Amino acid sequence: MPTKIYLASPFGFSEAGRVFMYGNIIPIIENAGYEVLDPWKLTSQDLIQPVAQMPYGPEKRDKWRALNKIIGGNNAQAIRECDGIVAILDGVDVDSGTASEIGFATALEKPIIGYRGDFRLSADNEGSTVNLQVQYFIESHGGKVITQLDDLEPLLKTVFR
Template sequence: MRIYQAGPLFSEAERLWHRELRSQLVHAGYLVTWPYELCSSQEIKVWGETAPKKIMEICHKALDLCDVVVALLDGTQVDDGTAWEIGYAYARGKDVVGIRTDFRQAGDTRYSVVNAMIEGSCQAIVRDVDALLHVLRGY
């Protein structure tokens, strides 16, 4: 199964967490596409003002090739790029599994985990990697 691993990549802590998750998913036998590895900082620099469009197009193509999106949902709000990836995957009929290790509630109702549009687009939202691996084994 091909997994697109979505989530914010802006801090060293986020990248470290994603590297570890990617490693665990690969070890479990999944093919993983992680957007951080789709283009280099040198390529982004060369692209100049066209970089945002090129990055989006590269991620768009990678999403089209995946079977499932695994999306990190931590924070007071879901990262806006991650939200776009979730929405696109949902619109294309792909399954989305959210992982929220953040203990804070960030939803629209007292029963919500995150924003209703995000939560409604996920087939499951889990709280740790073990639960994520358990859900993915069901695919």
């Protein structure tokens, strides 16, 4: 069975992010021999699209509330089943969902690689690349924060043996 890597990322929210994630990040992980657990594909679009296309209002809100539990549960189960996490840390601050996934994975003692290709400053001080608590959790089980995509494949083989 291949090693399963959960990809924690906000890139699914934008077209540019999806192009980069599916054209660059996921192929690197898969070409290194790992199976990617992609939270953007864990919940069927057959469930999501009808709700997304509903007109604004209380019915849509209530449908999203119910669907959010399914999406969150699917993602949590994938994190429980994975062997480790690759977390995308781009943005002015680390995406709150990605930070939550990092915290949950850390509690389960899963190794994590963080990738921040965004050159903007996002740290609490000069001693960290991103929020110091996020970086602490990533590094607490042998993980590392990288800033160059070329460093991902070699690090995968080190962190996820």
